[in-house]
Amino acid sequence: QVQLVEYGGGLVQAGGSLRLSCAASGRISNSGMGWFRQAPGKEREFVASINYDGRLTDYTDSVKGRFTISRDNTKSTVYLQMSSLKQEDTAIYFCAATRYGAATRYDGHYAYWGQGTQVTVSS
Numbered sequence: 080q081v082q083l084v085e086y087g088g089g090l091v092q093a094g095g096s097l098r099l100s101c102a103a104s105g106r107i108s109n110s111g112m113g114w115f116r117q118a119p120g121k122e123r124e125f126v127a128s129i130n131y132d133g134r135l136t137d138y139t140d141s142v143k144g145r146f147t148i149s150r151d152n153t154k155s156t157v158y159l160q161m162s163s164l165k166q167e168d169t170a171i172y173f174c175a176a177t178r179y180g181a182a183t184r185y186d187g188h189y190a191y192w193g194q195g196t197q198v199t200v201s202s
Contacts, residue, residue, distance in 0.1 A: 081105035081191040083174050088196030091164055095200075099159040101174030101193060108152040111182025113189060114159045116170035116198075126172070127159060128182035137184065141167075164200045171195040 082104040091097050101112070113128040127148040128137045136148050147160040157174055175189035 081107060081110070081176050083176060083191055083193035085172060085174050085193045085196040088172060088198045090199045090201060092201050093164060093166055095164050096160070096162045097164065097198060099161065099172055099174075099196060099198070101157040101159075103155040103157075103176065105155070107150075107155050107157070107176050109180055111177040111180055111188075112148075112150060112157045113175045113177075113182050113184075113186075114148060114157075114172060115175060115186055116168075116172045117195075118167075118170040121170075123173070123186060125184040125186070128184065129157065130182050131180035135182070137182070139184075161198070164198075166200050166202055169198060169200045171197050 084102050087099040111130050114126040117123040129148045133150050145163045150157045173195045174193045176191040178190045
């Protein structure tokens with residue numbers, strides 16, 4: 080069983096940066112990891128993913144060039160560095176882990192989820 084806890088959310092001005100962390104209680108070195116977000120009144124959407132060894136990453140178009148996903152398997156932690164933040168990035172951000180090495184954009188492939196961390200971008 081893997082438990083995930085997200086850290087690092089908060090209030091930031093547009094154009095600013097935040098780094099989210101996702102700490103796992105169990106081993107995630109064989110798991111694909113993803114970040115998803117859900118804005119008020121909207122469905123949860125894919126943000127970024129990284130495969131088990133960090134060699135493959137994927138991003139939704141709206142964050143490409145602004146967000147970077149990375150992982151440190153020695154610390155069982157995954158990160159999401161967010162820069163040039165926009166008001167439309169305001170959402171609750173969730174990290175998730177698969178039971179296998181690949182990571183996808185499909186939230187149904189993820190077996191474990193964190194409780195989420197709020198990111199609010201002000202104008």
